[in-house]
Amino acid sequence: MLKLAITGCTGRMGQRVLKEANRDPNIEVVGALSRPGNLFLGQDVGVFIGQEPLDISITDNPTLAFKNADVVVDCSKPGGLETHLQEALQQNKAFVACMTGLSETHKAFLETASTKIPVLVAPNTSLGNVLLRKMAVLAAEILGPSYDVSIMEMHHRSKVDAPSGTSLSLAHALANLEHLKKSNPPYPAQSPRTEGTIECVSLRGGNVPGEHTVIFAGDKDLLKIEHRVLDPSLFAHGAILAAQWLFGRPPGLYAIDDVVGISS
Ligand SMILES: NC(=O)c1ccc[n+]([C@@H]2O[C@H](COP(=O)([O-])OP(=O)(O)OC[C@H]3O[C@@H](n4cnc5c(N)ncnc54)[C@H](OP(=O)(O)O)[C@@H]3O)[C@@H](O)[C@H]2O)c1
Numbered sequence: 001m002l003k004l005a006i007t008g009c010t011g012r013m014g015q016r017v018l019k020e021a022n023r024d025p026n027i028e029v030v031g032a033l034s035r036p037g038n039l040f041l042g043q044d045v046g047v048f049i050g051q052e053p054l055d056i057s058i059t060d061n062p063t064l065a066f067k068n069a070d071v072v073v074d075c076s077k078p079g080g081l082e083t084h085l086q087e088a089l090q091q092n093k094a095f096v097a098c099m100t101g102l103s104e105t106h107k108a109f110l111e112t113a114s115t116k117i118p119v120l121v122a123p124n125t126s127l128g129n130v131l132l133r134k135m136a137v138l139a140a141e142i143l144g145p146s147y148d149v150s151i152m153e154m155h156h157r158s159k160v161d162a163p164s165g166t167s168l169s170l171a172h173a174l175a176n177l178e179h180l181k182k183s184n185p186p187y188p189a190q191s192p193r194t195e196g197t198i199e200c201v202s203l204r205g206g207n208v209p210g211e212h213t214v215i216f217a218g219d220k221d222l223l224k225i226e227h228r229v230l231d232p233s234l235f236a237h238g239a240i241l242a243a244q245w246l247f248g249r250p251p252g253l254y255a256i257d258d259v260v261g262i263s264s
Contacts, residue, residue, distance in 0.1 A: 005031030005069035008076030016236035031065035062087040114253035125238030145179035162202035
């Protein structure tokens, strides 16, 4: 039985991870952390997610929250990372960082921590997205420079960043290819297109959980490779798979690609 502590547990991602974990017979939720002032502090975690009581209270004390855990799954925001990682280091716990928007300072901190504990950085825990990236790179290699490459994404109306982190990581992987080397973040759309570049286009609207399409447009045909999230609990499921994969690994810096078992 894998014992999990979940931070940012009152947020959308945190709640989804709590729910997925609670319905998985191989997982036990042993800690649920929010921050001081949160409305739900002290509430039973099971009741909080609309299920049977779990006899675990939502706390703002990381020492308490991580005490019985094998793995900490951080579903808070980048602002919470340092405190959570510091405590995981203190208690020698494996750590999965699920938040997006990490700065270079955060990344350096994660890297340093990974010399002492296993750390998996997964701003996108959808395994399908890893496959999308692999397939897109393969398609770009095969199709070559005569095809223009575009990445189109759509997310719900309240998403803050554009292009999405996933679009940027797709573009980054493609820009490693010799014929797409002229591409530079944030990969703006161009009219007319310059050869050797990638463009990223973002759409925002409604309640769309996340869609990414990589388009290869040639003179005589057009290829689209698409990943569409149908249910956002997908990300929680991926976070739990990542935690299961990470437990028992030696200290090191890991990515979601490692969970899928393919190198990027
Ligand atoms: N890995 C993935 O596949 C994936 C999928 C979806 C989202 N995400 C990312 O996961 C993160 C959380 O997303 P969300 O939609 O759940 O956000 P959210 O609903 O705003 O929840 C954020 C949670 O973190 C807490 N929090 C915020 N700032 C904190 C800080 N400085 N210290 C400690 N706790 C803090 C919040 O507490 P309060 O309620 O008290 O503010 C809340 O519990 C975002 O970075 C998001 O982009 C990743």
